[in-house]
Amino acid sequence: MNTTAGNTAQAALEQLRSSFVMKCGGSTLAALPDAFFDDLVHLQRDGRQPVIVHGGGPAISDTLTKLGIETEFVNGLRRTTEEVLDVVEMVLAGSINKQIVRRIMMRGGKAVGLSGADGFLIQAQPVSNSAEVGWVGDVTAVNAELIGGVTGMGYMPVIAPVGIDAGGQRYNINADTAAGAVASHIGVSRMIVVTDVPGIMRNVNGVKKVLPSVTVREIEDMISTGEIYGGMIPKVRAAITCIQGEVREVVIVDGTEPQVLSRVLNGENIGTRIARM
Ligand SMILES: Nc1ncnc2c1ncn2[C@@H]1O[C@H](COP(=O)(O)OP(=O)(O)O)[C@@H](O)[C@H]1O
Numbered sequence: 199m200n201t202t203a204g205n206t207a208q209a210a211l212e213q214l215r216s217s218f219v220m221k222c223g224g225s226t227l228a229a230l231p232d233a234f235f236d237d238l239v240h241l242q243r244d245g246r247q248p249v250i251v252h253g254g255g256p257a258i259s260d261t262l263t264k265l266g267i268e269t270e271f272v273n274g275l276r277r278t279t280e281e282v283l284d285v286v287e288m289v290l291a292g293s294i295n296k297q298i299v300r301r302i303m304m305r306g307g308k309a310v311g312l313s314g315a316d317g318f319l320i321q322a323q324p325v326s327n328s329a330e331v332g333w334v335g336d337v338t339a340v341n342a343e344l345i346g347g348v349t350g351m352g353y354m355p356v357i358a359p360v361g362i363d364a365g366g367q368r369y370n371i372n373a374d375t376a377a378g379a380v381a382s383h384i385g386v387s388r389m390i391v392v393t394d395v396p397g398i399m400r401n402v403n404g405v406k407k408v409l410p411s412v413t414v415r416e417i418e419d420m421i422s423t424g425e426i427y428g429g430m431i432p433k434v435r436a437a438i439t440c441i442q443g444e445v446r447e448v449v450i451v452d453g454t455e456p457q458v459l460s461r462v463l464n465g466e467n468i469g470t471r472i473a474r475m
């Protein structure tokens with residue numbers, strides 16, 4: 199790289215730190231109103247450079263069922279055979295990724311869809327219990343330069359959580375884990391997790407309440423009592439890992455709340471905040 203190109207890439211990486219990562223869950227994608235994408239596009243125009251990582255678990259399950267392929271989860275991770283991996287890649291990096299990119303563009307935004315396997319964007323290795331879950335990956339590195347290049351050109355990267363290793367092996371990565379790793383590696387201060395509930399909820403005297411904030415200790419307690427379960431577990435685990443690095447806070451919100459992203463970025467108390475102490 200010549201000096202000018204090197205300086206430009208460096209500047210794009212520096213700028214990327216002031217952006218934010220938004221993880222969008224498969225549970226909520228279909229329910230997201232156009233107004234959600236208007237808000238996202240408004241933030242892009244304001245120079246906030248959103249970086250999107252998306253899920254698509256329900257769509258993967260639907261397609262596997264249609265194809266007559268059995269699927270099961272082991273501690274929240276999909277058991278991923280070679281056959282399942284083909285479907286995961288097809289659904290995540292194909293239909294879901296392109297659907298999100300299209301919705302952003304239809305609201306006037308600039309977006310480019312990428313699989314985590316493109317350009318070694320998300321580098322991965324087998325998870326420790328791979329004997330049990332198959333081709334499921336943990337993130338080892340993120341190609342921040344590629345993300346910075348895309349945002350530097352004025353486009354919003356929309357990333358599917360498929361990983362790759364140096365030998366070209368693909369991995370299925372939980373989307374919360376992938377989003378947390380992208381946020382940590384590019385060094386943003388905030389990650390917003392958009393899902394189908396208004397935050398982490400707890401039963402208080404028989405009434406379900408959204409917790410405005412939770413500590414790591416409270417999260418561990420709620421997991422052990424079963425108050426946090428299923429798909430919420432990878433979210434809070436990714437949040438705990440994130441806030442040990444440069445990420446200052448992770449906010450879990452409902453994507454159907456009006457202007458939810460702008461409100462979080464403006465510091466409004468909405469959803470559940472998991473912050474560095
Ligand atoms: N304490 C909790 N508060 C709110 N939701 C919880 C809690 N524990 C578990 N959940 C579950 O987590 C779900 C969100 O996770 P998931 O379905 O995987 O969403 P996504 O597709 O957005 O990743 C909620 O719909 C809810 O069923």
Ligand SMILES: CC(=O)N[C@@H](CCC(=O)OP(=O)(O)O)C(=O)O
Binds near residue numbers: 254255429
């Ligand atoms: C290893 C693993 O479980 N990967 C997930 C990837 C998609 C995902 O995480 O999507 P949500 O955010 O919608 O749950 C899966 O196969 O369902």
